[in-house]
Amino acid sequence: MKQRNSTLLSFSTTLLASGLSIAAISQPLAAETLTLNNGAPVGDNQNSKTAGSQGAVFLDDVHLIQKLQHFARERIPERVVHARGTGAHGVFVTDHAIPQLTRAALFSEAGKETPVFVRFSTVIHPKGSPETLRDPRGFATKFYTEEGNWDLVGNNLPVFFIRDAIKFPDMVHSLKPSPLSNLQDPNRFFDFFSHEPGATNMLTYVYQDLGTPASYREMDGFGVHAYKFINQAGQMNYVKFHWKSRQGIRSLTAKQAAEIQATNFNHLTQDLYQSIEAGNFPQWDLYVKILAPETFTQLDYNPLDATKIWPDIEEMKVGTMTLNRVPDNFFNYSEQAAFAPANLVPGIEPSEDRLLQGRIFSYADTQLYRLGVNHKQLPVNQPQNAVLSYNQEGFMNTNKVRSDINYQPNRNGVREDTKYRYHQQNLSGHSQQAAIDRTQNFKQAGELYRSLSSGEQTNLIGNLAGDLAQVRSAQTKHLILSYFYRADKDYGKRLTRAVNGDLAEVKTLAAQ
Numbered sequence: 001m002k003q004r005n006s007t008l009l010s011f012s013t014t015l016l017a018s019g020l021s022i023a024a025i026s027q028p029l030a031a032e033t034l035t036l037n038n039g040a041p042v043g044d045n046q047n048s049k050t051a052g053s054q055g056a057v058f059l060d061d062v063h064l065i066q067k068l069q070h071f072a073r074e075r076i077p078e079r080v081v082h083a084r085g086t087g088a089h090g091v092f093v094t095d096h097a098i099p100q101l102t103r104a105a106l107f108s109e110a111g112k113e114t115p116v117f118v119r120f121s122t123v124i125h126p127k128g129s130p131e132t133l134r135d136p137r138g139f140a141t142k143f144y145t146e147e148g149n150w151d152l153v154g155n156n157l158p159v160f161f162i163r164d165a166i167k168f169p170d171m172v173h174s175l176k177p178s179p180l181s182n183l184q185d186p187n188r189f190f191d192f193f194s195h196e197p198g199a200t201n202m203l204t205y206v207y208q209d210l211g212t213p214a215s216y217r218e219m220d221g222f223g224v225h226a227y228k229f230i231n232q233a234g235q236m237n238y239v240k241f242h243w244k245s246r247q248g249i250r251s252l253t254a255k256q257a258a259e260i261q262a263t264n265f266n267h268l269t270q271d272l273y274q275s276i277e278a279g280n281f282p283q284w285d286l287y288v289k290i291l292a293p294e295t296f297t298q299l300d301y302n303p304l305d306a307t308k309i310w311p312d313i314e315e316m317k318v319g320t321m322t323l324n325r326v327p328d329n330f331f332n333y334s335e336q337a338a339f340a341p342a343n344l345v346p347g348i349e350p351s352e353d354r355l356l357q358g359r360i361f362s363y364a365d366t367q368l369y370r371l372g373v374n375h376k377q378l379p380v381n382q383p384q385n386a387v388l389s390y391n392q393e394g395f396m397n398t399n400k401v402r403s404d405i406n407y408q409p410n411r412n413g414v415r416e417d418t419k420y421r422y423h424q425q426n427l428s429g430h431s432q433q434a435a436i437d438r439t440q441n442f443k444q445a446g447e448l449y450r451s452l453s454s455g456e457q458t459n460l461i462g463n464l465a466g467d468l469a470q471v472r473s474a475q476t477k478h479l480i481l482s483y484f485y486r487a488d489k490d491y492g493k494r495l496t497r498a499v500n501g502d503l504a505e506v507k508t509l510a511a512q
């Protein structure tokens, strides 16, 4: 309103100077008056300006033209994966300080509160797709810490399908609808996974009912990768993160998911919004697992392999997150949120995990395309502390630059502080293009299968068989079956029976 009044005032002053009366126009715009994007009031929002009753529409009907132009530009590219999602604001409270492990400011003292924004999502299906479909679920958290934003961009399952970023576009292509038919097709993704035995563990997670959560509130979250914790003394430990839902874990059977889909396929978004609006704030405890680098060689698996959990390592609780506010606009917050594993803070660094290394590049890169070079100036992405960088200009920049020093080194501007240098790692060896060591593709999948109740095993077999039975290639089908057989003989046999496979063939392939 202030702006409108002052515009009117300067216009009035001009009129006064010219001796004209302003009595008729000196009222400020009523708060409810519709305006154009330049703030000017709209006189008619029902009828275009035409040449009489039979004539054509005038091109100088600025209001009409602006409306049509803006409408045609409403959509931005949806995320290439995780397009369907919903977010909420909240707070993370540290209850166990860990300065001996990390210098990260948010973990420095008990009782410290850090605002957060969380976005939950499905992975493969597009923006308006049913929330009932089987998929891992994204669980991305942006911590607005005093030393910058830290994004923990995880999933509701503790492992991943692949271990090298170079396979991610291929995997996603196989899981997305066919470029010819636009239909998702198990023939395509099982073809891909038959070449990726390391996916057996993740497939055993996602084909449980965990792949169809009952609500976003009732699922855990995992950072999946190993990250590095660095303390003030520069000591490094590897760390994995785990959000444990205080609401417990509840999933849908395939039958329940189909029933819900028939009546309300937005149940996850609705449940989250309605719970928060009713004051029933969901909470998650954050746990960390720590692994000293010296112990790496003693393990029979590679701890930097995203297809593996770290079994037998105790978790330590460090704090609790509460989601307590629904964003007042879906597009501004959930859609324009830019989570990136590259958003790290002092004390938390990426490990050498090859999948994570690719993600460090990929998210920041896609967000330059999806949202533009200045997307970190949008309220949902803006750090709480001042951003003092000499990166400048670009589309849609709202930075208020007050100095002509935009270079470094300089005499009177800002400078780096060497205490924030990256952790230094000893290196030796040569460059290579080779698989990681200790791939151990099947052991954890077998342990996972045996840890399930008999009902959970039955649902897992039924869910997997539903998709695998559609695979026409006998070779693909039997290779996949041989992986589950190698994980656990009972698992492989039951699945082979469920899809009318040839057990002798499965055993032969498993032995190779």
Ligand code: HEM
Pocket (backbone or CB within 6 Å): 078, 079, 080, 081, 082, 085, 119, 120, 121, 137, 138, 139, 140, 153, 154, 155, 160, 164, 165, 166, 168, 222, 223, 224, 225, 306, 337, 338, 339, 355, 356, 358, 359, 362, 363, 366, 367, 370
């Ligand atoms: C090399 C492997 C991966 C690549 C290249 C990759 C790439 C991407 C890209 C390009 C996006 C869209 C980002 C945007 O437009 O804002 C995305 C979203 C996402 N990814 Fe990944 N991804 C990978 C693996 C993973 C893994 C292992 C996890 C879980 C630990 C994960 C979790 C997520 C989540 C939660 C989102 C949605 C974030 C949001 O809510 O905006 N991704 N991924």
